[in-house]
Amino acid sequence: MLKDDIFFIQLCFYTIGFLSLAGVITAFLNTYFSSKIYKFYGLYLLVIIAFVGLVYVKNTGEYPKKSDLRINLNLIADLLQILSHFFFCGFVYHAMIMEDFRFKKLKKVYLTFFFFTIGYVLILVLFPRFVSRDFIFFLVTRLVIFVLSVIFYYQLFKNLDRIFFRFLFAAVSFVFFSGFLALWDSVSSNGFSKYTGFDYLCYGYFLENLCFVGAMIYKYFSTEKEKEIIALTHKQELVSTQKEIQQETIEHIGREIHDNIGQKLTLASLYTQQLEFENKAPQINTTIEHISNIINESIAELRELSKSLIDNAIDTNTLSQLIEKESEKIKLLNKCDITFKSDVFSVDLKYQEKSILIRIVQEFINNSIKHSQCHNIFISLMQEHNTIVLSLKDDGIGFNPKSISGGQGIANMKKRAAIIQAKMEFISAENNGTQLLIRLPYGN
Numbered sequence: 346m347l348k349d350d351i352f353f354i355q356l357c358f359y360t361i362g363f364l365s366l367a368g369v370i371t372a373f374l375n376t377y378f379s380s381k382i383y384k385f386y387g388l389y390l391l392v393i394i395a396f397v398g399l400v401y402v403k404n405t406g407e408y409p410k411k412s413d414l415r416i417n418l419n420l421i422a423d424l425l426q427i428l429s430h431f432f433f434c435g436f437v438y439h440a441m442i443m444e445d446f447r448f449k450k451l452k453k454v455y456l457t458f459f460f461f462t463i464g465y466v467l468i469l470v471l472f473p474r475f476v477s478r479d480f481i482f483f484l485v486t487r488l489v490i491f492v493l494s495v496i497f498y499y500q501l502f503k504n505l506d507r508i509f510f511r512f513l514f515a516a517v518s519f520v521f522f523s524g525f526l527a528l529w530d531s532v533s534s535n536g537f538s539k540y541t542g543f544d545y546l547c548y549g550y551f552l553e554n555l556c557f558v559g560a561m562i563y564k565y566f567s568t569e570k571e572k573e574i575i576a577l578t579h580k581q582e583l584v585s586t587q588k589e590i591q592q593e594t595i596e597h598i599g600r601e602i603h604d605n606i607g608q609k610l611t612l613a614s615l616y617t618q619q620l621e622f623e624n625k626a627p628q629i630n631t632t633i634e635h636i637s638n639i640i641n642e643s644i645a646e647l648r649e650l651s652k653s654l655i656d657n658a659i660d661t662n663t664l665s666q667l668i669e670k671e672s673e674k675i676k677l678l679n680k681c682d683i684t685f686k687s688d689v690f691s692v693d694l695k696y697q698e699k700s701i702l703i704r705i706v707q708e709f710i711n712n713s714i715k716h717s718q719c720h721n722i723f724i725s726l727m728q729e730h731n732t733i734v735l736s737l738k739d740d741g742i743g744f745n746p747k748s749i750s751g752g753q754g755i756a757n758m759k760k761r762a763a764i765i766q767a768k769m770e771f772i773s774a775e776n777n778g779t780q781l782l783i784r785l786p787y788g789n
């Protein structure tokens with residue numbers, strides 16, 4: 346018994362205190378991030394705290410070495426060690442996936458560890474005497490744990506260029522080192538050592554959890570920095586898109602003035618010049634009437650253009666109204682027929698969402714008319730639960746998406762959709778038309 350061993354008692358309480366502090370940090374991070382890695386790490390801490398507490402009770406109480414009660418306590422301690430190994434493995438596995446999803450390939454190793462743990466628990470429950478007495482079984486099970494752990498250890502070693510993995514690699518190194526020392530102490534003393542490797546395990550717990558806490562704190566601050574960068578990038582993209590939209594509007598106004606109003610006023614000027622030569626010819630009244638009509642048309646178009654500049658069409662109309670007006674405008678060109686249906690006429694989105702979606706609609710229509718040789722374009726705007734679904738489809742010649750890298754138009758649409766957190770799906774096949782699906786979260 347070690348009830349009078351001050352070093353042993355202090356070691357136990359210091360270890361429990363440090364692990365409890367790490368548990369508080371883990372609980373805070375789990376509340377903030379709600380991730381599997383913090384759940385597994387929290388369970389790992391609970392198990393090793395229980396293990397240290399059990400060793401303390403076992404070695405400071407009246408439990409003779411050959412008694413059934415002490416044998417049962419040893420079995421429980423062994424069970425806690427196996428569970429701690431599994432939760433440790435689970436934490437490292439999910440931490441690696443969180444950093445890089447390609448480590449999902451280690452799932453078979455993780456599941457092997459899981460089923461091994463279940464098998465070990467069943468054997469311990471059904472055959473406790475065998476587990477407590479068979480030293481070969483003890484060594485074989487530890488060898489299995491070692492082999493499975495080395496696979497994760499090797500993957501961490503290959504990725505030491507990442508700071509997060511350096512913390513994990515150092516932690517696993519301390520686990521291996523302290524575990525080997527504990528096993529060596531137990532084997533070399535045949536179980537009659539004063540601590541049977543327990544002190545080595547406690548030192549390992551200190552060092553490995555120090556690394557784990559460092560890894561999680563680093564991840565916390567790096568995640569916060571990533572969020573700030575993403576938010577800044579999003580803001581910059583939004584400003585860039587708004588400038589692009591403004592530029593497109595200015596160019597549109599310039600074309601309208603040059604192609605329509607300018608030509609009509611020029612024509613009116615020609616008619617006026619003609620009057621100078623006719624000098625009261627019989628057709629003068631008709632000519633003057635033509636001039637009057639042209640000037641009146643020009644004035645009406647100028648008023649309409651002025652109104653469009655003063656009144657913000659995107660702000661004052663719903664997305665359904667904007668798409669409907671765009672459809673009517675295209676129909677007048679007699680290039681193709683457009684069918685538009687919607688069940689969300691009452692739904693009004695934010696300015697940025699409406700402006701980006703209407704530009705995507707315009708881009709799709711322009712591409713379809715120019716390149717697809719389509720006769721019909723079908724547009725639908727529907728609401729599915731908390732999602733607005735915009736579908737754009739033509740009956741043109743289509744194309745094989747794998748055969749091209751994607752034009753600037755497609756790239757622009759993807760870029761715009763990403764700015765408003767909308768998911769975009771592009772579907773096309775040769776001789777089977779083209780479809781664009783955009784899903785925008787709404788009302789969350």
